[in-house]
Amino acid sequence: MNSQVEDIRVDFVTGSRKIGNFCWASILLSGALGFSTVGFSSYSQKDLIPFLSAEQILFIPQGLVMFFYGIAGSFISLYLWFTIWWNVGSGYNRFDKRKGIFSLFRWGFPGKNRRILIQFYIEDIQAIRMEVQEGFFSRRVLYIKMKSQQNIPLSRIEEYSTLEEMETKAAELARFSKLSIEGI
Template sequence: MNSLDRIELLMDPGTWDPMDEDMVSLDPIEFHSEEEPYKDRIDSYQRKTGLTEVVQTGSGYDRFDRKKGIVCTFRWGFPRKNRRVFPRFLIKDIQSIRIEFKEGIYAHRVLYMEIRGQGAIPLTRTDENFTLREIEQKPAELAYFLRVPIEVF
């Protein structure tokens, strides 16, 4: 079973959002191996699995259930035994939806959920590059749904 098959078993349908799909394993330092050359092993595994890279990266998802009064966020952590991060929060503990704007060389627009006693939980990646319309619309809809204010930083 390759990693994408395993991801399909673990994730809800339609929730896997892969990143870095164009990444390819290489051997830039010409790693020495007593066995089969490392570059040949990479090529062999790529043919065998149909994948270009051993590590599959993707984002998580957020599930808001107003009926039960909970928010579940799913994130992939660093690859290790317990890499699935699945915190749950009570909707009543959500203080606000926060938008962070940073302009300049390291510009980004990030959406956060401010949780009482937990701090800010990111809802978007820093590299998503939302348009101004999107970064205004998403938090407005979410704040309306959760009945919380919007803060802009």
């Protein structure tokens, strides 16, 4: 999604609030609860899961390991849920031709540096760069190539589903900011 006025263009970037993250966090949480329940069931020798007898699993070593996996999975799931809650990685890319400034804003983790705002002069930008790697783990990323510094990513790795979509986005940015396109 983007918004464009005559001299200002704002491209919004989605963060961690994606369907895939919700699914992974839910799967991890349910698996972690299952492992913890099996571990606790083997410790207490009570059948907490109807189809699994507590006597079949010894607490040491199987029950203890299952309980450990449950705790580890719970922490990973909690991390994902907090990342989704705080919407880490969301923000916008703003091109302002009037002021001649490109602004990159992202939300980070809570703390002193939660708001990440980086600004550059548009005249310091050399080109819009596209990086494409096809294959099983395909990668399609748009970058801003700076004259004197490293490339700055404008999009996530999985943002563009097709090459045509990525080329269209790069062409729009290049046309608006009067820059060339590199890559492909």
